Amino acid sequence: MLKILIVDDSIFAQKVTANLINKYLNDTEISYATDGLEGFNKYKEIKPDYVFLDLLMPKISGIELTKMIKEYDANAKIIILTADVQKNVQEEVVSHGVLLFVNKPFNDEKARLICELIRSKK
Amino acid sequence: MFNVSVGRASSLLSEIIDRRIILNVPDVKLLDIKTDEFHLEECLPEKSDGIFMISSICFEHELQGKASLIFSAKKIRKFIDLCIKNDETEECYELDFSDIDFDVVKEMGNIVLNSVVGEVGNLLNLKLNYTLPQVQIYNGADFYEEVDSHYSHILILNITFLIEGTRIEGAILVHLTLNSFNDIIEKIKKIKDELYE
Numbered sequence: 001m002l003k004i005l006i007v008d009d010s011i012f013a014q015k016v017t018a019n020l021i022n023k024y025l026n027d028t029e030i031s032y033a034t035d036g037l038e039g040f041n042k043y044k045e046i047k048p049d050y051v052f053l054d055l056l057m058p059k060i061s062g063i064e065l066t067k068m069i070k071e072y073d074a075n076a077k078i079i080i081l082t083a084d085v086q087k088n089v090q091e092e093v094v095s096h097g098v099l100l101f102v103n104k105p106f107n108d109e110k111a112r113l114i115c116e117l118i119r120s121k122k
Numbered sequence: 123m124f125n126v127s128v129g130r131a132s133s134l135l136s137e138i139i140d141r142r143i144i145l146n147v148p149d150v151k152l153l154d155i156k157t158d159e160f161h162l163e164e165c166l167p168e169k170s171d172g173i174f175m176i177s178s179i180c181f182e183h184e185l186q187g188k189a190s191l192i193f194s195a196k197k198i199r200k201f202i203d204l205c206i207k208n209d210e211t212e213e214c215y216e217l218d219f220s221d222i223d224f225d226v227v228k229e230m231g232n233i234v235l236n237s238v239v240g241e242v243g244n245l246l247n248l249k250l251n252y253t254l255p256q257v258q259i260y261n262g263a264d265f266y267e268e269v270d271s272h273y274s275h276i277l278i279l280n281i282t283f284l285i286e287g288t289r290i291e292g293a294i295l296v297h298l299t300l301n302s303f304n305d306i307i308e309k310i311k312k313i314k315d316e317l318y319e
Binding site (some may be wrong): 011084087107 | 237252
């Protein structure tokens with residue numbers, strides 16, 4: 001069972017992400033958090049195999065959460081899903097050791113490629 | 123500059139709703155808040171009833187301003203249905219929106235506005251920090267009253283989405299402080315000078 005945590009303040013975005021992951025990966029257990037603080041607590045509780053993380057969120061931003069998770073677990077596999085298209089933001093986030101930086105919208109093609117990558121790392 | 127960023131936003135919207143979208147070339151107007159008269163109703167090409175659903179994000183750091191994606195409230199239902207792939211709803215003019223509707227518009231606004239403003243930031247090499255996006259229903263006058271007085275200029279991009287035969291008119295407004303407006307002009311001038319050196 002592959003444990004996945006989706007952290008996004010939009011329930012709509014959570015559902016789109018989860019549906020697409022389930023389309024390309026079997027046997028997943030998906031958990032959700034709607035802000036950075038809840039995301040960190042859920043990470044410690046669940047210890048997910050992969051985290052799909054938005055950047056612009058209440059309480060703790062995605063960048064801060066990335067740093068916190070990486071400090072807690074240097075091997076954490078974080079995939080950023082964000083609407084932010086700024087190159088400097090991408091460079092900053094990637095420097096914190098995330099697995100992938102993907103611009104929203106999350107669609108079929110992006111989901112297929114990411115899920116192939118996840119399957120190949122199993 | 124805005125053709126590039128709005129073009130990208132259009133392509134993102136196509137991805138979201140999985141349908142081909144034709145977006146008109148944006149008609150860009152620049153208003154000086156102190157001297158030019160501004161009515162929100164005039165931002166939309168179609169005569170509206172004055173009720174709007176507006177998704178906004180503020181940005182700060184190297185530019186300060188507020189970007190808003192504006193749709194006539196009576197047209198937004200179709201847009202929401204397309205986003206959540208609900209093909210069965212009929213034309214509906216009720217202004218009764220659920221939390222899910224607001225969430226969908228907030229997320230769509232976030233993606234489109236980040237694309238428009240973020241691409242401008244990329245082109246001008248300016249870093250921006252965003253506040254959380256917000257969605258509200260306004261009548262035109264309320265929106266105007268709420269606009270922060272420290273903004274000096276408004277960029278108005280009239281946009282029309284043609285989504286497989288469905289015409290959805292909207293507008294993007296970018297409010298800028300005087301300093302930010304001057305910074306953009308200065309940056310553009312510098313880029314032009316470098317190009318023709």
